[in-house]
Amino acid sequence: MELAIDIIKQQQLSREQYFEHLYGSAFPKVAAFVSKMNGSFDDAKDIFQDALVIFFEKIEEGKVVINTSEEAYVLGIAKHLWVRKYKQDQRLVSFDRVESGIEIPADEVPDVNTLRLLRVLETAGKKCMQLLRAVYYEKISIKNVTNRLRYRNEHTVSVQKYKCLEKVRDTVKSKSMTYEQFLN
Amino acid sequence: MSNSLTDIRRAERYVTGKMAEEDSLVFEARMLVDPTLRANVHFLQKTFALLKLYNRRKLKQEAEAIHQRLFNDPHKQDYRDHIFQLFKR
Structure with a gap:
């Protein structure tokens, strides 16, 4: 699968352009999820931005193999963040196989x-x-x-x-x- | 080069995993007998953990700047409508 990050790297586009791309492709998906969970627009924005940061960090560390689309991966991270943030029962959120395998860094919420x-x-x-x-x-x-x-x-x-x-x-x-x- | 600069260079290589295994073992042996060095390495590890959090915050600020731009750009009306539609109850 051709990923936007590879195109970005080949063409030496900026991080800003990459983020903008993901804002276009992944934010609507995260917003739809948050809305379904009865969250607000601001919740969606916050969760999406945190997910974007974690996603980018994973790519930079070379720790992630994306065998799905980038926006699906970002959505997966966002779902985990949602469960963690609102201490919600994990069963209320449906995770597919790829999504359940996603790990969120333990230091995501500092003391x-x-x-x-x-x-x-x-x-x-x-x-x-x-x-x-x-x-x-x-x-x-x-x-x-x-x-x-x-x-x-x-x-x-x-x-x-x-x-x-x-x-x-x-x-x-x-x-x-x-x-x-x-x-x- | 001052001693402290040599020390911090060595500790940096150790903490970031750039030190050869053999040198790491020597370095760890030194840490065992030198409490100051041990403390310095501990706090250097903490420094890198904090840098990681700092980097995340900066990235989030960059994302927020893009958010502001997208939600104020007259050409992005369709995109905005689509998102806002999701939160209409």
């Missing part, structure tokens, strides 16, 4: 301390988080990172990557200890 830490990093460590995301998740070349995040040169970026890992790690360390003390 309170993790969320608090994430907020700290998003504000105080923004530049480092951007750089590390670009390198490890968006897999952008050092050269392109240099241009995009306006670093002086490629060497700066290579060094900065490690400095950022150290900096974020130290924040995580000190904050984790504070929260743990707070709990005790």
